[in-house]
Amino acid sequence: MLDLLNIAKPFADMDTPVDAETERAVCRWLYAEARFLDAERYQDWLEGFIDPEIHYWMPDMETRRRDDPRGTFSYGEAAYFDDNLPELTIRVKRYNEPSAWADNPATRHAHLISNIEVNATDDPSLLAVCSAFTNVRNRNEADQDIIHGRREDVLRKVEGGFRLLRRRVFIVQNVLLSKNLNTFF
Amino acid sequence: MCEGGCKGAAKGRPDMKPVYPRAASYPQYAGLVDRKNAQVDRQVFVSDAVYQAELQQIFARAWLFLAHESQIPNPGDFIRTSMGEDDVIVVRQRDKSVKAFLNSCPHRGNRVCMVDAGTKARGFICNYHGWSFGIDGALRGTDGKVYEKDQSFEKAQIGLTPVAQIDSYKGLIFATFDPDAPSLAEYLGPFTWYMDIMLDNDPEGTEFVGGAIKSEIDCNWKFPAENFVGDILHAFWTHQSGAQAILGGGVDLGSRYDELAFQASVYGHGIETNLDKVGNTRTLGYPELVDYVFDLSEKAKDRLGELRARAIGAVSSCTVFPNFSFLPGQNTFRVWHPRGPGKIELVVWTLVNKSAPEHIKEQYRKGVMMTFSPGGVFEMDDGENWEYSTRVNQGFVTRQQPLHYALGLESADLERDLPGHVHKGSLNDANQRLFYTRWAEFMEYDNWTDLQSGETAPPQKKAVEAAE
Ligand code: FES
Numbered sequence A: 001m002l003d004l005l006n007i008a009k010p011f012a013d014m015d016t017p018v019d020a021e022t023e024r025a026v027c028r029w030l031y032a033e034a035r036f037l038d039a040e041r042y043q044d045w046l047e048g049f050i051d052p053e054i055h056y057w058m059p060d061m062e063t064r065r066r067d068d069p070r071g072t073f074s075y076g077e078a079a080y081f082d083d084n085l086p087e088l089t090i091r092v093k094r095y096n097e098p099s100a101w102a103d104n105p106a107t108r109h110a111h112l113i114s115n116i117e118v119n120a121t122d123d124p125s126l127l128a129v130c131s132a133f134t135n136v137r138n139r140n141e142a143d144q145d146i147i148h149g150r151r152e153d154v155l156r157k158v159e160g161g162f163r164l165l166r167r168r169v170f171i172v173q174n175v176l177l178s179k180n181l182n183t184f185f
Numbered sequence B: 001m002c003e004g005g006c007k008g009a010a011k012g013r014p015d016m017k018p019v020y021p022r023a024a025s026y027p028q029y030a031g032l033v034d035r036k037n038a039q040v041d042r043q044v045f046v047s048d049a050v051y052q053a054e055l056q057q058i059f060a061r062a063w064l065f066l067a068h069e070s071q072i073p074n075p076g077d078f079i080r081t082s083m084g085e086d087d088v089i090v091v092r093q094r095d096k097s098v099k100a101f102l103n104s105c106p107h108r109g110n111r112v113c114m115v116d117a118g119t120k121a122r123g124f125i126c127n128y129h130g131w132s133f134g135i136d137g138a139l140r141g142t143d144g145k146v147y148e149k150d151q152s153f154e155k156a157q158i159g160l161t162p163v164a165q166i167d168s169y170k171g172l173i174f175a176t177f178d179p180d181a182p183s184l185a186e187y188l189g190p191f192t193w194y195m196d197i198m199l200d201n202d203p204e205g206t207e208f209v210g211g212a213i214k215s216e217i218d219c220n221w222k223f224p225a226e227n228f229v230g231d232i233l234h235a236f237w238t239h240q241s242g243a244q245a246i247l248g249g250g251v252d253l254g255s256r257y258d259e260l261a262f263q264a265s266v267y268g269h270g271i272e273t274n275l276d277k278v279g280n281t282r283t284l285g286y287p288e289l290v291d292y293v294f295d296l297s298e299k300a301k302d303r304l305g306e307l308r309a310r311a312i313g314a315v316s317s318c319t320v321f322p323n324f325s326f327l328p329g330q331n332t333f334r335v336w337h338p339r340g341p342g343k344i345e346l347v348v349w350t351l352v353n354k355s356a357p358e359h360i361k362e363q364y365r366k367g368v369m370m371t372f373s374p375g376g377v378f379e380m381d382d383g384e385n386w387e388y389s390t391r392v393n394q395g396f397v398t399r400q401q402p403l404h405y406a407l408g409l410e411s412a413d414l415e416r417d418l419p420g421h422v423h424k425g426s427l428n429d430a431n432q433r434l435f436y437t438r439w440a441e442f443m444e445y446d447n448w449t450d451l452q453s454g455e456t457a458p459p460q461k462k463a464v465e466a467a468e
């Protein structure tokens, strides 16, 4: 397996930036994805953005001493998401149920994406993409949850665009300051 | 600041002995639970005064869950947790015993441990003035030479405040701040018979896998605790979407519900179960896990008997009073730490049998994540219910209105020979009534003799005592 696809590994140095045209295309793709998630078009997101071989991981962030070899997160331990396609599909199925009460009335979403860096990899069909995000959810009158974090994506180039093959999501919270995570990042 | 005459301290030296708070009696709060009318006054969910009394009467006295032995296997391994709102460090000692201390430096009170967990610590050093403590909690050293020159300074007297008692039951470590509390075995009473469904269905015992997930919910801690003690009713409505997503159908109690399902309660601890073998396990969404639990259930008949073997993966839930809950079959274990009357910090872990194959442990880890973690398709829909059940009571008139806890008033099961107060059917408010009765006992009684012989005490025990 390419190191790139090992979910436990960070990207090596991001020192192979792609040309401006590819970068534009990836930015457009990321913004479109955010727009689909804002609109809760989860089924379309699965079908239009997600690669069948997806590995989508958002670990629990622990507070550890700097000299602790375990570090802040560790693959194989507690995670909010550690999903392949079947798991993502189950989550989307719940959203599609009329009795998904925590989403009815509807949540108002804003996925803000920034700090985008797009790098070429050893495999010409794959791109390494870093970004940062602010995720805002607001419900009912004044229930607001804000989550900030970073993402490390591997995108597969496909006919007419890209597919998300691997995503690592690192939020900055230790205790999740929200009652649930009724969104994707 | 003793000027002499106080016990255990030389003149001029401060008395640094640990202080364990005393309980009082709050009959006015106990009265907020109306047993006769099966009602709970909504003040218990929002009142600051009631909440402070809970910290004193319940969280400073009850045995509270700290950790699983497997989280801290080696000397110096530690985790940080809470008992009520008190920050606590739990550390494995060199002799393999476990100690727990308040996470507060006796100098100015700063926290001495800032992290969630760690391994092989040699001690804890306070960031403020550098006092250092051994893993046994004793003061080891102070920064610089200042204290050594100070005649009145006596290191041996100073240390992190230990919990009053610590003990474990089949891998689960509990502690209490009350030196007068009865033993853990006595506190749990015959409820251990039900806990063994999860903790003793296999000779090799259990472990936690994969660490903890922590999250905040803006609800009173008693709503989730009462939910797990005996509210399977909500599953059909609240969790309809999650069940559809994973099972392709609603939560199903099967055809033998009337014959098999029951609730049992001992000292406010409670289990509701349907004895349908794998209803809970099925919701984790991995067919291999269902097969594993079917086999386990067969094998466990010798250890646990037919009835408890059927409960290992069944539609069921449990709370150990006051705030430690778990789901057999789904294997999520959790504590609802109080953070004021309107907030909790929820910590969740996954329990597995040590002997389970690695891929089964991995499926439990992922299955719990998919169902009972903040992004899980079941847990997702719980939080908002508890938040608004709490928050609406800010309304002055709203909080005067009665709440209905009267499902199954006539359902006591006097035939079935099972430990505790047994009620027919798991769709029942019986355990929740007994949970609040226990809560009222803690508010009312300032001593353990009364606490252990009230209405929530196991009936057999009461009969024996009456005969004496
Ligand atoms: S507060 Fe800990 S050393 Fe002063």
Ligand SMILES: [Fe+2]
Pocket (backbone or CB within 6 Å): B227, B234, B235, B238, B239, B378, B382
């Ligand atoms: Fe629930």
